[in-house]
Amino acid sequence: MADHLLEVRNLSVEFHTAGGVVKAVKNVSWHVERGETLAILGESGSGKSVSTSAILDLIDMPPGRITSGEIRFDGRDLLKLGSAERRDINGRRIAMIFQDPLSHLNPVYTVGWQIVETMTAHGLPRSKAQSEALRLVTRVGIPNPSDALRKYPHEFSGGQRQRLMIAMALAMKPDVLIADEPTTALDVTVQAEVLALLKELQRETGMGVVIITHDLGVVAEIADRVVVMNAGEIVEAGIAREVYHNPRHPYTRKLIGAAPGKGEMHDPLPRAEPVLKVRGVAKTYGTFKALDGVGFDLMAGETLAIVGESGSGKSTLARILLRLDEPDAGEALWKGRDLFRLSPAELFALRRDLQMVFQDPTQSLNPRMTVFQLITEAWIIHPEILPKAQWRTRVADLLAQVGLRPEHANRYPHQFSGGQRQRIAIARALALEPELIICDEAVSALDVSVQAQVIELLNKLRREMGIAFIFIAHDLPVVRDFADHVMVMQKGRVVEYGTVQQVFDAPRQPYTQALLAAGLDPDPDVQAARRAERLERRPA
Amino acid sequence: MLTFIRKRSMASLISLVGLVVLVFFLSRLTGDPTDLYLPIDASDEMRAQFRELYGLDDPLIVQFGRYVGNLVQLDFGESIRKARPAIDVVLEAFVWTLQLALITMALVTVAAVVVGSLAAFRVGGFFDRVSGILSLVAASAPDFWIAIVAIVVFAVGLGWLPTSGTGTVWHWILPIAVLFIRPFGLIVQVVRGSMISTLSSAYVKTARAKGVRTRSIIFVHALRNAMLPVITVIGDQAASLLNGAVVIETIFGFPGVGKLMIDSILQRDFTVVLASIIVTALAIFVMNLLIDLAYAALDPRIRH
Amino acid sequence: MTEATPLPDEPSALRRFLRMLWADKFALAALIFLVVVVLMALLGPVLLGDVAQKQNLRGRNAPPFEWDRGWLWWMGADSLGRPLLARIIVAARNTMTVAAGAVIFSALIGTTLGLIAGYASRRVGEAIMRVADVIMSFPSLLLAVIVLYILGPSVTNVVIVLAITRIPVYLRTTRAEVLEIRERMFVSAARVMGASPRRIVLRHILPVVLPTLMTIATLDFAYVMLAESALSFLGIGIQPPEITWGLMIAQGKEHLTRAWWLSFWPGLAIILTTLSLNLLSNWMRIALDPTQRWRLEMRGRSHG
Amino acid sequence: QDDKAVTIVLNEEVDVMEPCMATRSNIGRVILGNINETLTELDVRGDQGLMPKLAESWEQMEDGSWRFNLRQGVTFSDGSTFDAQDVKHSFDRVFDPSITCEAARYFGGMTVTANVVDDQTIDFVVDPVQPILPLLLSLITIVPAETPIEFVRDPIGTGPYALTEWSPGQQIVLTRRDDYWGEAPEVTQATYVVRTDPAVRAAMVDAGEADIAPTISQDDATNAATDFSYLNSETVYLRLDASQAPIDDIRVRRALNMAIDREAFIGTLVPENALLATAIYPPTTQGWNPDVPVPTYDPEGAQALLEEARADGVLVDTPITIFARTANFPNVTEVMEAIQQMLQEAGFTVELQMVEVAEHEVYYSKPYPTDRGVYIIAAMHDNRMGDPSFSAYFKYHSEGRQSGIADPKVDDLITRASAATGEERNKLWSELQAYVHDEVAADILLFHMVGFARVAERIDWTPTIATNSQLQLSEIGFKE
C-alpha cells in the first residue's frame, strides 16, 4: 500500500460514561494526500471531532480509549510515538482549528501572545514570530491587526475568534491542517475569504487539509474527496462530485436532500402592530461603536433574520435586547413597554416571553447540570408553565422535538457533540414557551439534516404557537428558507432592511450584494463553474 | 488604575478608623493595666498615682479623644510596659516580622505552586499521592512540635544550625523552615484542586495541539487560570504571618510583632496593641490591594 | 417527528455514590475513620468519661505499647496517669464541636458574604470587602481575649472566636471566584430564563466555587484545631478539665523531650482527621463534578 | 572570642533597663548587683544575714531613725563619684509621683525622709519607726544624682559591669568595668538573651550557645552534671475567702486542707526537692516556725468534718470553683486537676477554671468579685527577702489586699511583729504562723517550689534562692 501523507486506519475510540461505554468511533479509515482536501461530513455527534482529535493525541485518556487502529504520518504510527516526538509534530506538521473558539482560546492571554507561542514553541525567534503573527492576523481579515494582537479573546466576536484560531493553526505552515468546522461561525463573505485563504496556502505549501463540516456548500467549494460519517462509522467515501450526484448510502442521500435554500420564500405577513419596536439602540465599548442607532419592528409570529459581517454587532444587539448588557441609548418597546427601562421585578415577568439560544453551546450550558436539570430549570423558575408531574414526559417530548433521544436526559453537556449541545439549548428555550426567541447562530453548528429538522421545528412553532424569532445567522440559504424579514448589518449599523424577497431577489446595497454573491452552492459542479468564472473576472 | 488605588486607599482608611475604634473600646473591656503593671501588693496611692500618670482615670471617651488627637499628629503614645514610644517598639518588631513573612511566603508560593501543579497533572499518580499525604500532614502538624524537634535534631544533635535567636543567616533557616510547613501544605492542596479543573479545559487542548511543552502547558497556560483562588489563600496565609507567628517567634526567640502583640494583649499595654494593629493592618490592606491588582493582572476579564 | 418515548429511570443516586465510594478505597477508609471519630465524639464521654479523668499519679507519663496493661493504656498515660487512648476518645467530642462548629460557621457566613460581595452591586461588594479587611487585621488572639474575657471561656465562645477569624478566607475566595464565574455564558443563559439572583448564585455559581471552598474548609479543620490549642495554651481557650486534642498537645508540649507520646497521639489524631477529611473532600470534588466523575465510575467497574 | 565571656539565657523579656524597677525579677537579674548596687545586701549563699555593700555600716539612732555610713572611693560607670547626694536622689526618685517605680511598693504605709549629713553619711527618718529599714534598703538601687526623674534606657551604676549594648528583643550586653571599687570579677562580658520556651533554653546550653539557663523545666533537668535545682522562694497555695459560705466554716477549711494528698505531688508533678509548705514564705525566712505540722492527708477525716458541718446546716455542697493562672508554674494545670479530683473525692463539688493573668488578678486582689460564686484561688507568692513582713500583712491582715480572713488576733500579731526587733520579732512571727495555720486554717499551703538551672560544664556557679530575681555575674567562676 502506498504511503499517504496522513492515513487513519481502523480507528476505534470509546468513552466511559455513567451510562456505560460509548463507542464514539468505530473502525474508521481514511487518508489524505499532499495538496488534497478531504471533507468529513456527517451528522452531529457522529464522531468527526473525536476521530480527528485522536490524530493530535487530544482525547482525554481516560475516560477515552483508543481500542484499535493506527494513524500513519510520515511513515510512522503516531499512536506509538513518545510525547516529545508527538509534540514536535503537533502544531508544526499537523495543526488543528477547533470547533468552539471561545473555550479553546486561553482567556487570560492576549491573542497575539497565543499566536506567537505556536511559533516560539517550535523554535522560531520571538521577534520573527511577532511580525509573522501580525501578518497572519491581517491575512485572516481581523480589523486593526496590531491592536487586535494586544486584545484578549473575550473582546472579540465569535467569528473573529474563529479567524484567530485559523491564524494560529496556519502559523507554522503545517503539512496537514485539520479544520473542525472552521467556517461555521463566519459570515459568508469572510467564509469565502477563509476558504480562499486555505486554498491559497494549500497551493503554496502543498498541505493536506482535512475539513470537518456539515455545510455542503463548503464541501462543494473546497473538497476533493468526501467521507461521510454516521454513528461513528464511515458510510460513504469518494470523490466530492460523485458523492454529491450519486449518493449511495441512504444517509448521504438524506443529507444532500436536506440542503437548505431551495424552498419557497415566505410571503410577507400582513402588517400589523409590532410586538417589538426597537429604536436607536447604541452601544460603545470604550471608544469602539459596537452598535450605532439600530432599529427595527417585529410582529408577532414573524421571523426577522439578522445577517451581516462578523463583528458587526449582531450578538451585542441580542444581548442588549435581553438586558444582559446595558445599552447606551435607544429604546425597545415590547408590547408597548420599554424593555430598557423596566425594573428587575417587571423584567422578570417578561423574561419568559423573550428567550435566547446562544452562539456558543458549550459555554451556555452549565457543565454541572444534567440535560434534565437544564431543561426543567425553566419550570422551576416559572412554575406556572408546567406541573411537576408532567416534567418527565415534557422533557422527553422536547428532546425528541430537537432530535435527541430521551436517555440523553441524564447526561451532562460535556458528553455531547457541539451540535447536540446546541439542540439542548434550543430545547431549553422552548421549555419556557416564549413569544420571542432570539437565536444567535443557533443552527450554525448543526449538520444539514438536523438543521433542516430544527428549522422545520422552529417553523412549526411559529405557525402553531405564533412565536416570533430574531434569527441571527450567516447561512444565507437557511435565512432564505426561514425568514420573513431580513436585516443586514455592518459595523454596528443597519445597512439594509426588507422582506426576504426584497433582500434576496433585489438587494440594493453593495454589501448585501457581495454577501449574496459569496454564498456557496452545495453542488460541486456549480461551485466549480463559479470558481472558474471568478478566476476569469480577476485579471491574472 | 491610579484612581482605583486612590479609591481603595480611602476605603481602607475608613476600615482602619473602624478598626481603631473597635480595638480601642473593646480592648478596654478586658481589664485595667494598672493591676497588671503594678505588683499585687502595691498600695492604693500607688495605683491612683499610676492611673493619673497614664490618664487611665479619665472617662473612656476622653481617653479616646486624646488618643485620636495624638494619632493624627502621628503620636502613637508611650508603651507603659517598655517606657518607650509605642510606635518605635512596634516598628522594630515589625521589620523582623515583615522579612520573615515575605521570605517564607515567597518560598511557600514557589514550592507549593510547583508541587501542587505537578500533582494535578497526573491525578492519582504516584507523585500526587505522595505529595498529597505529605502536604496534608504538613498542613495539620502542630508547629511547636516540629519546632522543638527541629531544634533538638538540627541544633543540639547535629549541631548544624543555631538553636534560636537572630544574627546570622543561619539563624533564619529553622524558623523559616518551620513556618513554611503549614502554609505549604495548605497551598499545595488549593493549587492542586484549582489546577485539576483548569487542566481539563479546552484551551489546554489547544496548547497541546500547538505542540507546546508540557512544562509550559502546566505553568503558563493552566497555572495562570488556576491562580485566582490560590492567591486569595496565599493572601490569607501572608496576613496571618504578618499578624505574627507567635509560636515560632516564642520558640526561636525571634523579636517579631506576633510575640509583641500577644504580650501586650496579655499585659494590657494598649498603646502597643493599637500601634501594632495599625501597622499590621496597613500592611494587610496594602497586601489585599496588591492581591486585587493581581486578580486583574491575572485575569483580563475582571479588569474594569 | 417521532412520538416521544417517556424518560428512562435514573439509576438511584445513593447507589451510584456508594459505588463511586467503593471505587476509591482511600476515600472509603477516610469515611470509615471519620465515622469512628464521630462515634467517639458521640459516645466517648458517656462510656469513657470517668476513666479518662481518673488520675493515678504513680502511673504518670507511662510509656505506650505496654500491651499487658489493658487496651486503654496502649498509647501510654499522661502526666496525671490518665490513659491517653481514653482521653483521645473522650476529647473527640469537644474537638469536633469546636472544629466543625468554627469551620461550618465561618464557611457559611464567609461564603454567603462572598457570594453577595461578588454578585451584588459594586458598592455593596466593596463595603463587604472592607469589613473583611477589618476582620483580617484584627488579631485573633486579641479577639479571643476580648470574647473570652467578657463572655467567659466555653466551647461555644471558642467556636465564636475561631469562626470570626476564619471568615475572611472564605469571603475573599468566594468573591474572587464569583467575579469570574458571573461572566460565564451559562450564567447569562440563566439570567435570560429569568432566574433570580439567588437562584443564579446558589444553583449556578456556588457549585463551581464549592470544590475550592471544600478544600479550604477541610484544611481549616486542622488549622482550627491547632489554633484552639494555641488559645488553650495561652490560657484564653478551652481549659481543663475539659479536654480537646489541641489542649492535649498544648499540655504535652511541656513534656515533649521526655514523654513524646503525650502530644504525639493527639497530634496524630488531628493529622489523621484532616487527612481523612481531605481524602473525602477530594473524592467528593470528583464525585460531584460530572466532567470528572468517570474517574471513579471507571475504577469502580474494573475493580468491583 | 573571649573565653571569659558568658551568655545567659533568660526566660522573660526585659522591658526596661530602669534601676528603680530592679525589684522586678526579669529586670533585677540583669541589673541588680551587676550594673547598680544597693546600700545593703542579703546573704543568700551563707547565713550572714544582711551584709554591707555601698554602705559600710549602719546604726539605729535614739529616735528610731537610721544612719548609714557610705563606702568611699566608689565611682559610677560614667566616672562620677558616689556620695550621699546620690543616695538621696536615688531614694527620692523611687518615690517621685511622676514615675512609677516598683521598689516603692515595699514602703507602703511609711514615710521615709533621707537627710544628707555629709558626703559619706546619710540619715533616714521613717514614720512609723521601721526596724527592718536596712533590709528594705537592699531593694533600692543607687543611681547618680544627675539621673532624670523618668525611665532611663542607659542605666548608670556603681556595679562591676556597665551596659554596652541593648537591642530590645535580641540581646543585652554587659561589659566588665576596670574601675570597679571592689574585687574584679572573673567574667569579662555577659550577654543576655531571652527565650520563652524552657526546652529551647535547655537546648541552648547543650548546644554551647549559652552558659547559664537560670530556669529550665523539671522535665529537661535530666543531666546531673549540668542541671541544678534550687529552692526559689516561691510558695504555691490556695487562698480561701473566709467570708464566703461554706468556706466561712472552720471545719470546711480544715476539711479542704485534709483532703489534699500533698506528698503525692512531690517527685511527680512537683519536683522532687520541693518542700511541703507550712508558711507562705520559705523556711529561710526569719521567725519561721519549725513546729507547725503539714496537715495530714486524711480524706475520711475530711469527709467526717464535712458531714459534721452539713449536720449543722452548712451548705457544704455549694459548688466551689478553683481559679488558677495558666503557666503560673510548671504543671500548674495538672496540679490543679489533681487537687480538683482529691477535693471531689472528699465530697466537695469543685470546678476548675484556668484563667489568664489579667483575669486571675480580678479574683486574687480586693475588692473580690461577688458575682462569681464561691471560689478558691490558686496563687504563687514570692518572698525572698527573709522577713515575713513582706507577706504577712498582704495575705493575712484584715486590710491586706489578698487576705481571705479578718481575725483581730492576726491583725494584732502582725502589727506587733512588724514593729518588733530581734528575738521578739522572730517569736511573734512564729506565733502568727502557727495561729494562722493551726487555728484559723486561713489557706491551703502547698509547696515551696524549686527551680532548675542548667549551667555549662565550664562554668562554676550554682543557683540560690535569689536566682529568680538576681544573678550576680561576680559570683560566676570558671572551672579549669
Ligand SMILES: Nc1ncnc2c1ncn2[C@@H]1O[C@H](COP(=O)(O)OP(=O)(O)OP(=O)(O)O)[C@@H](O)[C@H]1O
Ligand atoms: N468525553 C466524552 N465522554 C463521553 N462521550 C463523549 C465524550 N466526548 C465525545 N463523546 C461522544 O462521542 C460522540 C462523537 O462526538 P464528536 O464530538 O466527535 O461529534 P462530531 O461528529 O464532532 O459532532 P458535531 O458536528 O456536533 O461537532 C458523541 O456521541 C459524543 O456524545
Ligand SMILES: Nc1ncnc2c1ncn2[C@@H]1O[C@H](COP(=O)(O)OP(=O)(O)OP(=O)(O)O)[C@@H](O)[C@H]1O
Ligand atoms: N466586552 C467587549 N469589550 C470590547 N469589545 C467588545 C466586547 N464585546 C464585543 N466587542 C466588540 O463588539 C463588536 C461586536 O461584537 P458582536 O459579538 O456583537 O459581533 P457579532 O456581530 O455577533 O459577530 P459574529 O457574527 O462574529 O458573532 C466586535 O467588534 C467586538 O470586538
Ligand SMILES: [Mg+2]
Ligand atoms: Mg465536532
Ligand SMILES: [Mg+2]
Ligand atoms: Mg456573534
